[in-house]
Amino acid sequence: MEYNDEKIKYYLKNILTIPSPSGFTEKVMDYIKEELHILNVPYFITNKGAVVITLEGKNKDYERVFSAHIDTLGAMVKSIKSNGTLSFVPVGGFMMNSIEGENCTIETLDGRKITGTIQSIKPSVHISGDEARELKRVPENMEIVIDEKVFSKEDTQKLGIDVGDFVCFSTRTAFTPSGFVKSRHLDDKASAAIILYAIKYLVENSIELPYTTSFFISNYEEVGHGASAALPKNIKEFISVDMGAPGLDQNSSEYAVCICAKDSSGPYDLELRKKLVNICKEQNIPYKIDIYPHYGSDASAALRAGWDIKTALIGTGVFASHGYERTHMEGILSTLDLIIKYCQTE
Template identity: 40%
Template structure:
């Protein structure tokens, strides 16, 4: 695995603003990189990407998905004090927006700014700055332009609905830690590119067609709802895990999700991935996420009858100022590359409807006692 490539891709991806709804530039960047790697691809009308690595068989084929969109905000209103009211894009706490530097994209160009609580000066408000509520209605953007009132904002071209991108502030540390906003899911996108490059560089012929999907609206729930096609029988999502008290995720190895807020992932596909980790000495752990959904949920809710699974890199402080480790990215990239080269989970899945014969079993026999 070329980890220099993975980290270089991650750095480039992080530096391209891409809040949900404002993803065109990162789509162009990913398209150029797919061209450079020689991987053919197509775009949906809104810009989701489906790239295709041909295998020996074209059905039942598989997909691996990551999302290029991030959390962000939009201008909710132009305030009489010359500042901007905000509404969040995606689900994230206003606590993590306070103090963030940002870029506001107007119809005529971009401006820089800072997201501040309404009471931001201790010299003025004293202890009141510590007791004001944490809420998006308690924030405003101080734009880096001479704006003292609503008329000034209008004169500079600000409008309700302008997109606001939060600075990532990436730090790649020598010990392998990576701190940045938007590791969710740009680290997953970098991992997907790294795994694809490894397979191509090795000259491997895959057993079945593999589709690399890059979605543009995962943070608002629609994700992989429209980029699949009917031949896909199984899909693995790449996203972040959540190391925290009460969770089994870590910032090392691969975290294999057994379920999220929408329910369990496919038993057989999930255990196939667990077996790949065990067979190839990839450190891993299992976890369940109670307040979390991914591209797989959007695909199922859109009516796709496919097996889905979720594999993750651990991210501390998810949807905040995030941190992961290069160990997790390497392990996950290795697993994804191995999955691409593995046999399809069930050849029977090439048929959308079929007889009972050949349908798999789940284990029901008593376990042997350890001794």
């Protein structure tokens, strides 16, 4: 089946370049809504700010839901130090060494943007030698050096920076000629772009759906409660479109759709997994089955909240998850193809 690679990349680039750490997602949600308006697709906004798009199918009493989350990792200002630098706390779970030396932007409550760089408190080997190399990378040993001429706490406060301001990391988004996509926050903005394109494809090709199918764009997945509420009332199947995690001793791949058998929340529904695998086999969609011991999804959040649903987890393989990530268009297209085919399967 032919898909428009460039349109997927267009969605992905736009989504990746709009900062959206958990709790700070309004702007990227506005972008999603703009694209849905262009597609003339109905949607509603939950009280928490998630976007739910519903495409009516023949069976309205048995509803399928695909989810992707638009919120990302980030940070928040914890205090302003006496020399004008900032201490911070993480939003979401990541290793401190993965953001060391990264450019960032602090956005104040009144909307001012101030750039900076995340450093350790001993950033120079010429000054600290082995102490700099051996310093434990934990939040209390990290700081943000802002790109303003400040020498004191008062200088920084005059810029409007305050405790609780969000810190957004530079994404360094790049598309290579060989088909790789490199960026922060491919978890899970790659899936958000895939779902946006899937909606476009289904609508523009007037594809008849056997079941009413909704797409849930959540905005609090990274902090654990994204899809815990406001799911469609007739939901029976919930497929979280997130990511696979290639790496040491893992079966996942950047060049395939990854299907999770189990993560930290337990096994996903076996019947649903079999359906997904069988479609991949029948349609020659590259796939990998894997287990992720340190992973949870929006499907996990929905189950914890008490929803009586069958769940599955799929996604393109994302290397170096929660760091500077990488995937490949082959994995993105395989994930898209599985979604499109599953939507048409009874």
